[in-house]
Amino acid sequence: MPALEFNINKIRNDFPTLKQSINDNQLVYLDSAATTQKPQSVIDVINEFYTSQNANVHRGRHTLSEHATTLYEQARDKTAKYFNVLSKEIVWTKGATEAINLVSNGLRNRLSKNDTIIISALEHHANIVPWQVLSEQTGAKLIALPVNHDGTLNIKQCCDFIKQSKPSLLTITQASNTLGNITNLEPLITAAKNVDSLVLIDGAQGAMHLKPDLRKLNCDFYVCSSHKMLGPTGLGVLYGQYEALNSLDVYQTGGEMIDKVYLTHSTYRPAPAKFETGTPNISGVMGFSAALDYLNAIQSSELHRYEQELFKYAAEQLVTIEGITIYSNLSDNIGTLSFNFKDEHPYDLATLLDGYGVAVRAGHHCTQPLMAHLGLNGTLRASFCFYNTYEDVDIFINSLKECIALLD
Structure with missing residues (x-):
């Protein structure tokens, strides 16, 4: 089967789980490192x-x-x-x-x-x-x-x-x-x-x-x-x-x-x-x-290019938020941002973000030796996939800023 042109609108339409609201907000699923969503064809x-x-x-x-x-x-x-x-x-x-x-x-x-x-x-x-x-x-x-x-x-x-x-x-x-x-x-x-x-x-x-x-x-x-x-x-x-x-x-x-x-x-x-x-x-x-x-059915090079551009877009915005520390390597990464805000517990921010419909991971991510090496108890993790959009990133960043305002 020849590879199809990368079309994010068509791709989004293929994943039924993404078409829902969480807490009266559009779902922004940023936990693909834990498990990816499934296209309708798989179901x-x-x-x-x-x-x-x-x-x-x-x-x-x-x-x-x-x-x-x-x-x-x-x-x-x-x-x-x-x-x-x-x-x-x-x-x-x-x-x-x-x-x-x-x-x-x-x-x-x-x-x-x-x-x-x-x-x-x-x-x-x-x-x-x-x-x-x-x-x-x-x-x-x-x-x-x-x-x-x-x-x-x-x-x-x-x-x-x-x-x-x-x-x-x-x-x-x-x-x-x-x-x-x-x-x-x-x-x-x-x-x-x-x-x-x-x-x-x-x-x-x-x-x-x-x-x-x-x-x-x-x-x-x-x-x-x-x-x-x-x-x-x-x-x-x-x-x-x-x-x-x-x-x-x-x-x-x-x-x-x-x-x-x-x-x-x-x-x-x-x-x-x-x-x-x-x-x-x-x-x-x-x-x-x-x-x-x-x-x-997707050209792998196009998939990789899109994920990298989306990751760069998210990283560039996240790094500008005062009090945020990013632990991920931003130059050689599959599309995952691991970060904290000041001394706030990652669970607290993850819970607040869920109120905005944003799904991220929080904790040690089954890597306790790495957490010990970095001197951390845990991090927030936003992991992107090719079915995410620039709108997802915007909602994530804006929601994060509002959550931080609630904590400050």
Whole structure:
């Protein structure tokens, strides 16, 4: 399907949730880093599946089952094409969190006290805690990349750190969920590969905004979530280079992933089936397939250009408000503004903004180590997506000014 011209009015009309009022005000949804809104086409596909196509996959020879299986595997092919990888390298999971846990579990028998795992203070808890558990289980040393005082990375310093540490695994975010800062991954991955390290990239924030070419990126594993890419909740993607993926221990056992089962032992199918146990989230896969169709119908460069221009417009206005401190990197960002007003608690401002119909996030954003590094208890986070408008920004800024007036 050829890419369509970027038309914000048409796009807005495709998202039914955005056409409502909150507290008698037009909804301004600025929480897409938590979850994106869904186009009507995604909602329709899920409804159609349960209305007229409902059947299990891979388990029947009747028409409904075979049709569901075809659509299900076509979605895997579509996902692989989106990331420029092989279909057999795509595993369906419950989300990015489960995908990370699947990899950490799969490495339990490969690491020991002689190994090192490198993370960073920028990570979501989902890309920290599984590695803490793995470290406790195996004795592997868990260390963090050096982070600048402002939450950015000195890439040369980090590459030197990797070279000296010689980790068995480097796991790092593609873009910070709290700050929106984009990680310059290529030199970090090269440095890790030079010391024979595996690399896992948390792409929960980057997969839609940055549309990475994973073959070119050359990471071993990449994880993302459907619900942050216009799709339904409860579905995630684990990409793994096939040899690395197939070398992982099984995560869960049961039906579908087995080859042969005897009373005393079993053998398992190769990836991706090896990691897809039981009845999957079929409707979620169908919905994600429709979400990819929607994204593929928009020229990715146009989507990125619009998001960046909108982000710049918002940042330029926000920075002029007296008492506002912005923590996000404004020059290399997916479209997220993390900020505070003086010493006011972010929850108070978020609550006041909701009274104006403006939905933002407040708190530590599941990044407590980053908050500690920045010396903060939390921030307000306004995260933009391509379905937001300049009018949304104006309402957000004007509402914020009125809320600040109430607090002063």
